[in-house]
Amino acid sequence: MRIHVTINRERKAFDVDPGDKLLDVLRREGYMGVKKGCGTGDCGACAVLFNGRAMNSCLIFAAKADGAEIVTVEGLANGERLHPVQEAFLRSGAVQCGYCTPGMVISTVDLLSRNPDPTEDEIREGLSGNLCRCTGYVKQLDAVKAAARLMKGGDADV
Amino acid sequence: MANLEKYIRPTSLEEAWQALREAGASARPIGGGVDLALFVPREVTTLVDVSALSSECSVRTDGGLDIGAGVTLTELAEYDGAANYLGGILVEVLRKVASPLLRNLATVGGTLASAHPWSDVIPMFIALGAEIELYEGETCATALEDLVADRAAAAGALISRVRLPAPAGRAGAAFEKFIRTGFDVGMLNCACYVAFEDGRCSTVRVALGGTPDMAKRVGDVEALLDGQPLDERTINEAAKRASETVPARDDQRASGEYRRILAAAGVRRCLTRIAAENGGGA
Numbered sequence: 184m185r186i187h188v189t190i191n192r193e194r195k196a197f198d199v200d201p202g203d204k205l206l207d208v209l210r211r212e213g214y215m216g217v218k219k220g221c222g223t224g225d226c227g228a229c230a231v232l233f234n235g236r237a238m239n240s241c242l243i244f245a246a247k248a249d250g251a252e253i254v255t256v257e258g259l260a261n262g263e264r265l266h267p268v269q270e271a272f273l274r275s276g277a278v279q280c281g282y283c284t285p286g287m288v289i290s291t292v293d294l295l296s297r298n299p300d301p302t303e304d305e306i307r308e309g310l311s312g313n314l315c316r317c318t319g320y321v322k323q324l325d326a327v328k329a330a331a332r333l334m335k336g337g338d339a340d341v
Numbered sequence: 342m343a344n345l346e347k348y349i350r351p352t353s354l355e356e357a358w359q360a361l362r363e364a365g366a367s368a369r370p371i372g373g374g375v376d377l378a379l380f381v382p383r384e385v386t387t388l389v390d391v392s393a394l395s396s397e398c399s400v401r402t403d404g405g406l407d408i409g410a411g412v413t414l415t416e417l418a419e420y421d422g423a424a425n426y427l428g429g430i431l432v433e434v435l436r437k438v439a440s441p442l443l444r445n446l447a448t449v450g451g452t453l454a455s456a457h458p459w460s461d462v463i464p465m466f467i468a469l470g471a472e473i474e475l476y477e478g479e480t481c482a483t484a485l486e487d488l489v490a491d492r493a494a495a496a497g498a499l500i501s502r503v504r505l506p507a508p509a510g511r512a513g514a515a516f517e518k519f520i521r522t523g524f525d526v527g528m529l530n531c532a533c534y535v536a537f538e539d540g541r542c543s544t545v546r547v548a549l550g551g552t553p554d555m556a557k558r559v560g561d562v563e564a565l566l567d568g569q570p571l572d573e574r575t576i577n578e579a580a581k582r583a584s585e586t587v588p589a590r591d592d593q594r595a596s597g598e599y600r601r602i603l604a605a606a607g608v609r610r611c612l613t614r615i616a617a618e619n620g621g622g623a
Binding site: 184200201202204223224225227230233236237238239241242243244246247249290293294297308309311312313 | 343345346347348350371373374375377378379381388390392413415419436439440441442443445446523524
């Protein structure tokens with residue numbers, strides 16, 4: 184079956200099988216920023232914005248995406264200019280191996296779009312679907328706070 | 342290995358129901374698809390996506406809430422009418438379910454259709470007195486507690502809407518969940534609703550889930566509370582009765598013995614909170 188989607192503001196059409204998951208289709212089509220971690224909705228490495236909300240693409244049937252608007256981590260930057268959340272993760276050193284980072288960034292974009300000034304508890308809750316096996320989550324917390332400041336036109340330094 | 346051949350997205354409940362009826366055991370309805378993405382039974386070749394068919398919430402004129410089956414858990418948690426319903430109990434419970442990434446995808450209808458015994462949503466809805474609107478060629482309704490107790494009775498029917506009754510003038514609800522780790526499902530959960538009249542409990546619903554069986558009401562506890570003031574002595578008796586009557590047993594998450602202790606703690610905490618927030622109902 185054929186699905187039509189908008190990915191990172193580009194209209195695309197893909198042939199998919201009814202059982203295909205969005206994650207596998209995205210990676211097959213070259214969106215390698217979407218990571219396959221657990222494949223069971225536990226780790227969040229495969230998070231994408233699906234009609235504006237962050238979701239585990241490993242649990243979304245590709246057929247469900249017909250007509251949907253999808254943003255992967257590749258679609259966040261504006262040309263050479265990083266998205267403020269990416270900028271904040273970079274400056275905060277919130278990356279070790281980096282495998283969880285695209286999912287963390289996507290969850291943060293969703294969180295800050297609904298709640299521009301989250302408390303620390305709200306940040307922890309907002310990122311609770313994204314597992315990181317390298318860090319102790321401290322730098323990611325810093326990064327989200329920095330991103331919130333940056334998006335309000337403030338200073339991202341930590 | 343799944344044998345999926347077709348994924349269809351009907352534009353009406355009638356069309357969805359017909360498609361499911363024609364395909365019989367080889368078709369399943371799909372909401373968000375969280376469970377089906379993990380496992381599609383071998384005999385299933387067709388998925389019928391119903392998530393876009395009833396995806397709105399509304400507050401009825403009587404003050405009750407109508408929640409479309411296709412509404413995601415996040416959409417319900419962010420809905421103004423949910424925040425205003427019984428002190429925001431729905432919002433509080435939903436924020437404890439899984440993760441935001443999953444709540445953005447999972448639907449209310451899918452949660453009820455999957456009917457996991459550890460579900461937090463089901464005991465909450467049971468305690469709130471939820472009625473489920475089903476579609477099987479025509480619309481009918483059943484109490485959620487009956488639906489989950491006998492799912493075979495509603496086989497072939499599509500869940501279209503959850504109807505929460507208007508809360509009584511003086512009423513409160515509370516929820517407690519006991520988990521081992523932040524992301525695990527509960528070892529046991531407890532939801533209580535109490536309406537007061539003249540300082541005494543007039544309507545009481547207490548639901549225990551993850552026992553580890555399907556959530557259900559504990560009638561003995563409700564009967565004990567009925568007509569009583571919600572004071573410390575009554576709450577302690579109710580907690581004791583909950584531990585005595587909860588149908589708890591062992592599984593990999595907790596022993597039956599421990600679950601009986603949790604049932605008492607859950608009932609005590611929920612009732613204590615409801616009493617505190619309602620001045621003991623007086």
